[in-house]
Amino acid sequence: MADTGTLDEALERLHTTGPELGGWLSNHGPMAVEALVRHGHAVTVHPWLDAYRTRLDELPAARYPVTGANWREALGDPRRAGDWIAHFTRLLAERPWRDVLAVWWPRLLPGITAAATHPVIRVGHAVRTLLAGTSPTGPRVAELGHALGYWAARHQPLPVPLRLGAPGTSGTAGPAEALAAVPLVPDQRGGILDRLAQLPSTPGWPAGAATLRPAAGPDEARELLAGLVREATVRYAAYGHGSPVMLVHAATAPSAVLRTLPALPRELWAASLAAAWEASAAVTTAYSPAEPAPVTAPGTAVTAVTAVTAEEVFARAAAHGDAHTIKFTDTALDVAAAEPERAPLVWAAAAVSRELIAPS
Incomplete structure (x- = not known):
């Protein structure tokens, strides 16, 4: 601080x-x-x-x-x-x-x-x-x-909860594959409660959303959780147009869980991963569009962030002023700090949030 x-x-x-x-x-x-x-x-x-x-x-x-x-x-x-x-x-x-x-x-x-x-x-x-x-x-x-x-x-559990690693499930995918496999609710209108209420009748839920592999122990839980934050952040660049404000939570919710892990007993880390996955998958199923948007063409976000620093990226979010953009960019900085080679991708996602979300 x-x-x-x-x-x-x-x-x-x-x-x-x-x-x-x-x-x-x-x-x-x-x-x-x-x-x-x-x-x-x-x-x-x-x-x-x-x-x-x-x-x-x-x-x-x-x-x-x-x-x-x-x-x-x-x-x-x-x-x-x-x-x-x-x-x-x-x-x-x-x-x-x-x-x-x-x-x-x-x-x-x-x-x-x-x-x-x-x-x-x-x-x-x-x-x-x-x-x-x-x-x-x-x-x-x-x-x-x-x-x-x-x-x-x-506090409100999902109408059909996900149970990562529960008996009868056999998830083997990493975070990127698992997010891509999440089925979408049939009617993406109304608020989040209206959308999540469709889960009992959504084809592929929860089976299609239970593909993330469970963690074998606390350290793997943390690794998978960090991977989920990274992939949800990167994914926003191509899918954020589906619901620019709501889809930031697919990344910021698991990011919050990741930030909390060091304060928790290690025996709670696997359950924390499972809950973070449920949150990210629920937001994805409720708001993600069926098709991605191009983000690498000339003039789009990816081409505009290849030489910026973390400080510059956050300064742009602060100037933009919207709380969701600020929080999403904050998560993007965490990802880039942990994996500097991913910086251009997460900077692009942050730039897309500034483009799609109305400034305050």
């Missing part, structure tokens, strides 16, 4: 607001400001937030406490978002944040696609800030509580 003071100030401002706006749209503020600060654009954070915050709703009030006895019945009830945020705020005041995360991560994973995967993405950004410092600050711990509370309130 280049400027943790700015980040903490921004998070404090955001923690007076709710996890959603307009009744169901996600509050992207905490995720975007974390990415901006991380990549050296702290000076832009408060002006960006001044404009964005005008759209946000107030933090919902807590009404009925969530307890160890009633949490299951409260899970997935968005009317209790305030109760869930208050619950995690209490837990994090009583116990180390890693302990709270280790208990609740496996409870929440079955609902990873909730709210179009935004809650897990917010958790991933929150965990990254906590891992970045030797002494977590109050606002960063509070952000984890808000993120986990949002996930718990919106």
